[in-house]
Amino acid sequence: MRKHQQHSPAERASYAARVRQGALAAGLLVAVAACGNGHNSSGTTPSGTTSTSASESSSAPTTSSSTSASASHSATVVPPASTTSKATTAAPASCVDRAYNAMTNAQRVGQLFMTSVTSTGLTTSESQAITTGKTGSVFLQGHTTEGATAVKAVTAKVRTLASPVRGVSLGMFVSTDQEGGQVQVLNGPGFSTIPSAVTQGTWSTSTLQSNAATWGRQLAAAGVDMNLAPVADTVPPNQVTVNAPIGKLDREYGTNPSTVASHSTAFLRGMLQAKVVPTIKHFPGLGRASGNTDFTAGVTDSVTTTTDPYLQPFRAGIQAGTPFVMVSSAIYTRIDPHNQAAFSPAVIRTLLRGKLGFKGAVISDDLGNAVAVADRTPGQRAVDFVAAGGDVVLTVKPSDISPMTSAVLSRMTASSSFRADVADSVHRVLTAKHNAGVLTCS
Numbered sequence: 001m002r003k004h005q006q007h008s009p010a011e012r013a014s015y016a017a018r019v020r021q022g023a024l025a026a027g028l029l030v031a032v033a034a035c036g037n038g039h040n041s042s043g044t045t046p047s048g049t050t051s052t053s054a055s056e057s058s059s060a061p062t063t064s065s066s067t068s069a070s071a072s073h074s075a076t077v078v079p080p081a082s083t084t085s086k087a088t089t090a091a092p093a094s095c096v097d098r099a100y101n102a103m104t105n106a107q108r109v110g111q112l113f114m115t116s117v118t119s120t121g122l123t124t125s126e127s128q129a130i131t132t133g134k135t136g137s138v139f140l141q142g143h144t145t146e147g148a149t150a151v152k153a154v155t156a157k158v159r160t161l162a163s164p165v166r167g168v169s170l171g172m173f174v175s176t177d178q179e180g181g182q183v184q185v186l187n188g189p190g191f192s193t194i195p196s197a198v199t200q201g202t203w204s205t206s207t208l209q210s211n212a213a214t215w216g217r218q219l220a221a222a223g224v225d226m227n228l229a230p231v232a233d234t235v236p237p238n239q240v241t242v243n244a245p246i247g248k249l250d251r252e253y254g255t256n257p258s259t260v261a262s263h264s265t266a267f268l269r270g271m272l273q274a275k276v277v278p279t280i281k282h283f284p285g286l287g288r289a290s291g292n293t294d295f296t297a298g299v300t301d302s303v304t305t306t307t308d309p310y311l312q313p314f315r316a317g318i319q320a321g322t323p324f325v326m327v328s329s330a331i332y333t334r335i336d337p338h339n340q341a342a343f344s345p346a347v348i349r350t351l352l353r354g355k356l357g358f359k360g361a362v363i364s365d366d367l368g369n370a371v372a373v374a375d376r377t378p379g380q381r382a383v384d385f386v387a388a389g390g391d392v393v394l395t396v397k398p399s400d401i402s403p404m405t406s407a408v409l410s411r412m413t414a415s416s417s418f419r420a421d422v423a424d425s426v427h428r429v430l431t432a433k434h435n436a437g438v439l440t441c442s
Helices: 009-014 016-036 095-102 105-110 124-133 148-159 205-221 257-273 309-319 345-355 378-387 398-414 416-436
Strands: 113-118 137-141 168-170 173-176 178-180 277-283 324-327 336-340 361-364 393-395 439-441
Touching: 095 168, 095 416, 095 439, 105 398, 105 416, 113 124, 113 148, 113 398, 124 398, 137 148, 148 173, 148 205, 173 277, 173 416, 178 205, 205 257, 257 277, 257 309, 277 309, 309 324, 324 345, 336 345, 361 393, 361 416, 378 393, 378 398, 378 416, 393 398, 398 416, 416 439
Parallel strands: 113 137, 113 393, 137 173, 277 324, 324 361
Antiparallel strands: 168 439
């Protein structure tokens, strides 16, 4: 602002009356108008200003300066800037942040767990695990032939148990294993009989994607919005008959990474087309593992590396937009010889998130009954999985939910870095739910 012109004492004495009666007022009007024209009229913020997205921090407000000065010098008084600028307000929080901020710690931790529900009906213990653990997702287990109508009744009841969060609509993911062949949980009227992945791998990718979309729509009609499929593991031709988790069950789309990549991705795209959340598994691959982690301890893959060509199907699935990747419970000695993949930062953080660039949610294979993880207590499994970079703990034992959630909450009070891990994981899960329409904000 310009300073007012100064006068000598004699001049002030000579013109005192006029100064008091009007001249000084006119000078003030001109001066204030000049100050008004000094405001930034571009509507832009200073070049050194950076912005923080709402998904990164709901507590970081952004400011806006919308006042523009008159282009001409008017002979009118310009009001002070504080009355012409819009009030500074915080940027609206994203739906994910709104949900996160409205949740208790117990509700946040609950989002990191998937417990099992019997596909033919919800038991008391299953119901209690969901409500007391504020569990965010469920897995329908146990083959049924009762059909889609019966399954719909189960899923509808399950959804009423979701822990309410103020100001948002937050539901649960309801998942199952609907791969095909020997691994198809839901059967009967309303569900196609899905052939094995070995057969699916002989189809064109367009046919497979179309059929997978049909199977996905059948799941959605029954209230299932997440499928723990497709399998992206490649079994070498000479190991098909001896590979327990994949080859012996006809779960592979082919015996080379290229075929597995094209067909697992086609299945994935079909599910996405039907608005069902797919999950590629079992990273970084069980096709060359020595045993089935469900029934065997110390299952080891001594071949797979961080640059292995057998990672191609997982890379393709990530590029196709899979929201979830399931990590295996085998040990990969050439990546991390000391930890099962589910508990390995080298596998999850460095390889999956770092090298392959996966930004979505990581889910475990079963950490309940699996013999491969029996060397840790349930609570240790949950804590170690999240600390390694995992997001959703899958356990088929409802009785595990209480000790697992308690262990995570306890570790949060003792470790700021672990609290940050939990916050990151909850945001990834909520983002997946928002993208799938399971989380909505009015």
